[in-house]
Amino acid sequence: MHAAKPLAGLALASTLFLAIQPALAGPIDLTTGKAITSTGVFGQLSAQGQAFPWCAEAVCPAAALSTVNDGVYLPNGTPWQQGALWWDSHNPLSANNTIEIEFGGLYWVDFASIQGDNNDEYLLSLRDAGGNWFDWAYAPACCSAGLFERSGSLAATAATAVRITAQNGDGYYALSEVRLTGFTVPEPASLGLVALALGGMLRARQSRRG
16 A cells, blocks of 8 residues: 555646646637737828829728738738738837737747738737736848748747837838737646645655655
């Protein structure tokens, strides 16, 4: 009976690990179809922008905000003013535009994909559980003319939302899609049960050796 204790502890720990495994599984799409908000004016050219023959009568309708996280990417190379949410930072009303997407909870974020205008940089900031924003990653300028996807895996970071801003480049910014994935942060209670089980295993093993 004394020698059976480690097996019992191992069985308990295995059961508890299996119980929380669904919470750790991934990836989870954190952005598609989630609540999205913005600040600033989109789709309005400055006087400087109107001087370029980009659109008929200097009017280029911007896509709806909801298209940024609808899960649909435009073909790479699509002109920035066609089918994307764009803004002209030379317009004082659009100089500091932001886009925020709520995750709907606290998650570990470890992958980002963003399709934006090729010659601009897009900064991704995350909001922690305490409501504080911090810079996390950025999509650099790349590729040839038009909209292009940039993506990559990063160190997992706990967050509740993402904020997208643009910087550098020519000041004519456009986004077609933003997608972040990750996995659920385990509840403290679940982790506590696992720690308790592992503690029991350790005590049983020490008892057997003694």
